[in-house]
Amino acid sequence: MEEGIDYSWPIIPKYKVCEHDKYGVRKNHYVLFKERAHSGFDITADYGTEVKSMAKGVVICAGFDGTTTEGFDRFNMGYGNRVEILNDDGKRCVYGHLSEIFVKEGDRVDNTTIIGKTGCSGGSRVPHLHIEIRKHNTEETGLDYTINPLDILPKIDFTEIKLEFTQEPYDVLWRKMASEVDPWGFSEDDVWYRDDAFYIK
Numbered sequence: 001m002e003e004g005i006d007y008s009w010p011i012i013p014k015y016k017v018c019e020h021d022k023y024g025v026r027k028n029h030y031v032l033f034k035e036r037a038h039s040g041f042d043i044t045a046d047y048g049t050e051v052k053s054m055a056k057g058v059v060i061c062a063g064f065d066g067t068t069t070e071g072f073d074r075f076n077m078g079y080g081n082r083v084e085i086l087n088d089d090g091k092r093c094v095y096g097h098l099s100e101i102f103v104k105e106g107d108r109v110d111n112t113t114i115i116g117k118t119g120c121s122g123g124s125r126v127p128h129l130h131i132e133i134r135k136h137n138t139e140e141t142g143l144d145y146t147i148n149p150l151d152i153l154p155k156i157d158f159t160e161i162k163l164e165f166t167q168e169p170y171d172v173l174w175r176k177m178a179s180e181v182d183p184w185g186f187s188e189d190d191v192w193y194r195d196d197a198f199y200i201k
């Protein structure tokens with residue numbers, strides 16, 4: 001195992017970061033409508049943004065994952081199209097809700113490898129990239145098994161990012177999520193939209 005490998009952002013954060021995106025406990029998950037831990041960090045992104053690996057490593061799975069820690073749920077459907085990479089430092093990274101995947105199990109990657117494109121698959125209602133960094137090579141998720149990606153990625157001043165997400169038909173929902181209202185008071189009517197949950201384009 002190699003210590004101290006370089007980590008870089010898989011995409012450049014372009015849109016405002018809201019409470020909902022952060023690592024930790026969410027008071028009112030917008031898909032599950034209840035308190036739930038968020039094991040990663042969400043980067044809202046235009047649909048189809050190229051995603052690079054955060055570090056060098058090897059692809060250990062690539063494909064659709066419709067399960068969640070609470071079992072299969074027709075309304076949530078987990079990470080959707082996701083890539084998992086075992087980095088050379090022993091950490092395991094997950095990239096979720098992709099629209100396209102360009103790598104396969106066994107591929108070697110580094111910080112320059114484009115592993116897929118952002119999307120809205122699985123338990124997602126606004127195009128975004130879910131990044132998750134597990135401390136070890138484990139399939140377990142949750143706060144006990146993961147670290148806050150912001151603790152390892154190069155520092156960014158998110159208060160500098162003022163841009164709002166405007167991609168139709170998602171922007172109304174994004175505005176609700178990015179609002180200061182807490183909890184957001186979503187209903188199922190707000191989060192129905194999903195166009196690519198079951199396939200990789």
Ligand SMILES: [Zn+2]
Nearest residue numbers: 040041042130
């Ligand atoms: Zn997430």
